[in-house]
Amino acid sequence: MPPLRTLLAVPVSLALLAVAPVASTTPPTPAPAAATTSPALATAPATDADAATDAILPLLLTQGHAPAAALLTREESGSAGQPGTFEASSAVGPSVQTRTVSTHYAQAGQGIARADHFRAGSITKTFIATVVLQLAAEHRLSLDDTVDQHLPGLVRGAGNDGRTMTLRALLTHTSGLNDFTIDTKGVVPLSPLQAVRIALTHPPAGPGRYYYSNTDYVLLGMVIQQVTGDSYAAEAERRIIAPLGLTGTSFPGSRISLPSPHGRAYAADGTDVTELDPRVAGAAGELVSTLADLDRFYAALLGGELLPPRRLREMLDTRTAHGLYGMGLFPEKLSCGVTVWGHNGRINGSYVRTAATVDGRRVLTFRVNTTAIADPDLEPALLAAEFCPRTS
Known part of the structure; x- marks a missing residue:
């Protein structure tokens, strides 16, 4: 399942970080709230896709019983300058195309803000890969x-x-x-x-x-x-996080608290699990990040900023896993025939989903502040609203 935009979540079980979501018991339902888009947070006029995803977002609260949900989309268009070339001896190649970037943020319910740090679960696997x-x-x-x-x-x-x-x-x-x-x-x-x-x-x-x-x-x-000779966390910081300027992304090790700012996180039964020892997941799901950072990371990765072409092709090659998984990424074919790439992540108190076009120019990242979403149809519906061509 897998240009920066926040995705909807599939239902998940309490078992950590599995790709195939499983419905689970959910916390009490808060009062339904409408999705909101703050003009101060959106850097471009709302599009049909924005309106469609905004319409689905509140359903996470009414059908999925998530206390709050948010999404951030990123779309890159236009270019200036010439693409850089990757040097195998360096972790990240020279700067690539300069693009005009527009973003759109929406949230439903209370308790989530755009700049919040949250646990990203199995999205860690894309960094490790x-x-x-x-x-x-x-x-x-x-x-x-x-x-x-x-x-x-x-x-x-x-x-x-x-x-x-x-x-x-x-x-x-x-x-x-x-x-x-x-x-x-x-x-x-x-x-x-x-x-x-x-x-x-x-x-x-x-x-x-x-x-x-x-x-x-x-x-x-x-x-x-x-x-x-260095930890996976140190290598990811040196090779990915620092070069891309992902200032809200970190590997917390054994630190149980989240960096500020952050909201609360809730288990399926409504228990507050904001404080959590990340060693429950380690290299499989330790990462802490933000909506904007995850959008930026997947845009850079699929846009060729982090891997040479041959290695990126290997990452997207699903033949070994019978079409189901590449390397730290998986494809999802939407109802309209469009395929998006990305990953989901769940850890106790958090579910996150990022999806992107194969060139990384359009990305959506979505999160809820609870472990599970009850309705399995909400995530593909949100992705289709974002990525499928719209007819007038």
């Missing part, structure tokens, strides 16, 4: 390396074997490794090693078949540290 593909572009690793080449002897047990498991399999969720959050329910803080050991108590779930597992990306975080 980007770092791994940058290291591949620098010839510091190969996607066909086995896990054992970088983490010798770690993946053994219950039929799992790191000697036959490649980094490509981890990136595409075809390793067969069990998802450790099935055991922890996404609420138990763990070290990466503890998370992997939990997964290794279970037999593989069909190696070579697509099986979404947070354990895959915990292992990739460990590989990044083994190859570079």
Whole structure:
């Protein structure tokens, strides 16, 4: 499922960060509120797509029982100057095209503001995959390396074997490794090693078949540290966050509080879970970000600012995962036939969805401040309203 704009959420379960959403118990319903667009926050006139997404946003409150929801869209048009060229020896290539950017913000309910920091869940995986593909572009690793080449002897047990498991399999969720959050329910803080050991108590779930597992990306975080000598968080900061100026994005480690400003976050039963130990997710879902930063990141990634063309094509190649997943990104074909790319993210108290056109010129990011949305049809409806051509 996967130009900067905020997306609608699919229903999600309490199990952390899975791509396929599952409906779950939801907190009490607040009074319905209309979507609002502040002229001070919108830098361009409202479009038909803006009006359509604004109309759907309040339905998250009335049907999905989310306390509050918000979306931010970004659209790039026009250009000045010439595209830059990517240098494999550097993390991020020279500046690319200068574009005219318009944004549109809308929110429904109370408790969410445009500048708020929030937990982005599995959107972390796109950052991790980007770092791994940058290291591949620098010839510091190969996607066909086995896990054992970088983490010798770690993946053994219950039929799992790191000697036959490649980094490509981890990136595409075809390793067969069990998802450790099935055991922890996404609420138990763990070290990466503890998370992997939990997964290794279970037999593989069909190696070579697509099986979404947070354990895959915990292992990739460990590989990044083994190859570079720095943590995945430090590498993402150096290679992505700082160069793109993502001032609201961070890897909090074990810090349980959110940076200011932020609103509140609620579990499915209405419990306030704003304070949360990010080690429940680690490299699979630790990230904290903002609407604007996520729009900027996906626009830059799909626009070719972070990866050379070959590596970006690999990221978007879904053949290994049978059309369901690339590497840290997945496609979603909308009812009108348009395909968008991005990722969703859920962690206790937060659901986020980002989707973009394949060139990154149009992006939508959506969030709610609760773990689950009850109606599975709301997200594709919102995406269709944003990305499908409109007829007069």
